[in-house]
Amino acid sequence: MFIWRGNQNPFMTRDAAHLLPSTEPVTLIDPDGHPVPCDGHEMPDPQALVRAYAALITARRFNDQANALVRQGRLAVYPSSHGQEACQVACVQVLGDGDWLFPTYRDTAAIVARGVDPVQALTLLRGDWHSGYDPQATRVAPQATPLATHLLHAVGVAHAARLRGDDTVVMAVCGDGATSEGDFHEALNFAAVFRTPVVFFVQNNEYAISVPLARQTAAPSLAHKGIGYGIPGERVDGNDVAALLDVLGTAVDRARAGEGPQLVEAHTYRVQAHTNADDPSRYRESGEVTPWLARDPITRMETYLRGRGLIGADKIREYGAAADSLAAGMRAGLGDEPVADYRELFAYVYAEPTPQLREQMAVVADELSREEAR
Template sequence: MVHTRERSLLPTEEPLSLLRKDGSPVEDSPLTMPDDDVLLELHRRMVVGRRFDTQATALTKQGRLAVYPSSRGQEACEVGSVLAMRAEDWLFPTYRDSVALVTRGVDPAETLTLLQGGWHLGYDPYEHRVGPQCTPLATNTLHAVGFAHAARLKGEDTAALVLLGDGATSEGDTHEALNFAGVWRAPVVFLVQNNGYAISVPLSKQNAAPTLAHKGVGYGVPSVLVDGNDVAAVYAVVREALESGGPTLVEALTYRIEAHTNADDATRYRTSDEVAAWLDRDPVDRIEAYLTSRGLLDPARRSAVAAEAEEFAASVRDKMNVDRTYDPAALFEHVYATPTRHLREQAAALAEELA
């Protein structure tokens, strides 16, 4: 549980944190450190999530996935925020948030269906309370606000967590979503994973505000700036925001270690020294150092978590290495409740060509 602090429209000058990059605790943090069992679960999910991410990257190189946007380096944002959610809350992810989906309990093979190109959506949103992975930038922000507002009108105790990147804050959809969230006081947490680049465009070419979190004041939305590589701090901030009952804009400072996708050459727009500096702030190493110093993570537990991660990766390989047969006509299913004339004509043309 976190302290109930006065919610400010302006973020702090420095990112909130609980752990320094070497794993030592921050003594004067306004946040409360999560309980030990929560910290251990955060660590376990991050290790499993990273192994899933590297396995998905390998599957892309083997041709089993059409594309995969790695989130290596951003595990604290995805795992910390998702584990802060209650069972009744809803997650609205982006294409880079596969680790968040797996952390929420979505089957890894179903999570990767979209990136495999096999179906519109591989999982049932209602089963896990996870919206479809959003490929167009920022459209999920509007989905989250509309959903949360509708839930409140229905008298439901439901909050929404929407994940987006720094590039998505440059989209008009984000402006509209923040504006209506502020007007309606909708229970939505906007978690901006600021990893420094919108593909190859650095933040300095997107934003003139002191931080992205400062944008909240223009909408009357309380804002928080947090160290996105500190999983304990991300968990505490998002948990408090979800429990507030209103909107919150959270900017988490983090970094995308891998390229934008397997089709991107990141060496064209950033240096190896820059990547190395962020590797030194690795979120998994940070929580491991803290837990080890506390005597909570011994070699036996560390080995058990690593073995679990390998077993999970093996299960992902097994599921994804199965050759599947797809019906091209299925492309036209679930597009509209009643197919339009143009859609029916296209389906007929495809059927004729296949015949």
Template sequence: MTDFLPRDTPVQLVDTTGAFSADPVYPTPAPDALVDGYRSLVIGRRVNDQCNALVRQGRLAVYPSSHGQEACQVAAVRVLDADDWLFPTYRDTVAVMLKGVAPAEATLMLKGDWHGGYDPHVHNVAPQATPLATQLLHAVGFAHAAVLKGESTVVLAMCGDGATSEGDFHEALNFAAVFHLPVVFFVQNNGFAISVPLSRQTAAESLAHKAIGYGMPGERVDGNDLAALLSVLGAAVDRARSGGGPTLVEAHTYRMQAHTNADDDTRYRDGSEVRAWADRDPLLRLRTHLRREGLLTEESEASFTEAADSIAATLRDALNTDAQLDPDDLFRFVYATRTPQLEEQSALLDGELRRTGQEAQA
């Protein structure tokens, strides 16, 4: 059981200065994986910036930024095969896009549309979940079904530190361990559950230590070190695929921006704390390392920036187009056969629309 205990300090391969240190357990990702990962980091940061701008323009209703957590977003997708499934949270829009979902579809829920915006089965991405930890139960159920069907699917379920305070989190881990399911629980510990710091959520030494109580291994990793994330999460996915069962991985990162645009984070945390984490930026860290190793050129950086700008432009253009709404959609998808009450409500709305249209013409 001692093998299930996480390390005293998070696994780190590339430190804040960009210097590399080999680990005796976790292998170093291949150079091309790090370069391609950096490209995704650049895209993720650009998407976060664009979405924040779209909120200010009124094109998005809300946006939970993952600025500063992009390494977690990238690694979560990179370690999965095409047939594996990702179960994201509301803050994991960048991961959803990197899994292949079109930017406009990935942000439709945040625009305030009436549905999730994308077909989960096209790219094996579950709908983004706003309620905390509910997606973990869905992920475990999906993994259980995959095992019963004899599939080799691995499920990676993402959540934040706040979700670990929900009962759903504990039920999901217990079920996954008892039935030995191929699930990786990936906790992005960014320091706060909205305004509540981790110290007010748990007295445990770390969130990864909770794993041993369920009979699964837990591991801690530097959540701003893409190299370490790829190695630790990759090992957890390999373990799950080979029949080793679930793993809990806690990534130590930080939420650099407010919880959402509706939040004033200055009311519960000091600016000096945020500035201190700016030096641990995952993009700057990996960029420094790749430059030092001669793996990143000015030309490649320019191409990455161009690709990121292109995605941002696609997203911007899509959300700047007003949707053509059909009022009857309010009633069309409630029941297969409309009830008398829905027919009455539909007729009432139709009459109101006709009346206002006639008044406008007059």
């Protein structure tokens, strides 16, 4: 029963208590790499943790390499997720093959973690087309640059899946700034009313370009916003991949079981600038960044795993080598100027170009042929 009839919503709850997030973000491994007991939450199994660690190494390397490619002029722009890699990795690892990911422009590392070719994933930021991968084949929506609009598409994909009777879950990712947009509200409300299987995953990295969280909201936390829609909210340490796997994994399982959407807020921090075009010194003190470097998601995971003998120097070398090879592939794939074909500008506006678009394409063809003749 995905759409109900009459004056009573069977999914509506009068019990607000279970919709509220925990007072403190869920943490399972502290910044020093020590396990922390947390009521109602379980440490993921060692295999999942080791897998996440390997993905973290790759994601960090991907961010570093992409930043370098911007400096070399081979990418137009790169909004880095440096320091947010635990969020990037965990939101993908909890998905099944048939599930969908709806990423933003800052989630390229998540797209790569999902298995999309890194060069294809960077098509948008390189500037040779808007989106370089096949959304249907990869189950990854095109990266959203307008804020929060894609959350509604995520609801639509999930709703269509339920109407057809398949058990697809959709991971809809946004940042703290996007929670101020009207479409964030509409998406959570629609998802709740129709009980669609969407996990709304907010990476609260404290900044929307230059504007701090305090200017976005006066709510106790972003996760508290769920209660207004009848959606359970949860807060999680966004630099603790173990806690993220647990919280997001549970949310995905619930959604798949037909229990509806969930809102998850990860507390993290944008360690680097918004993009290479940004200057954070204009709006925040560098001293604010320093404590967050000590909460790095990778070092804490490494300490934990090494301390338990789950990985050793050989494994760390192996994962490092895999990440290096991914970076080498990025350098090779993004080395040459892309060949952009002007005909594509006209080819994908409609399924069939209109007579007017055919005329306009002919104008360009004529201009080019005269240029060549010169």
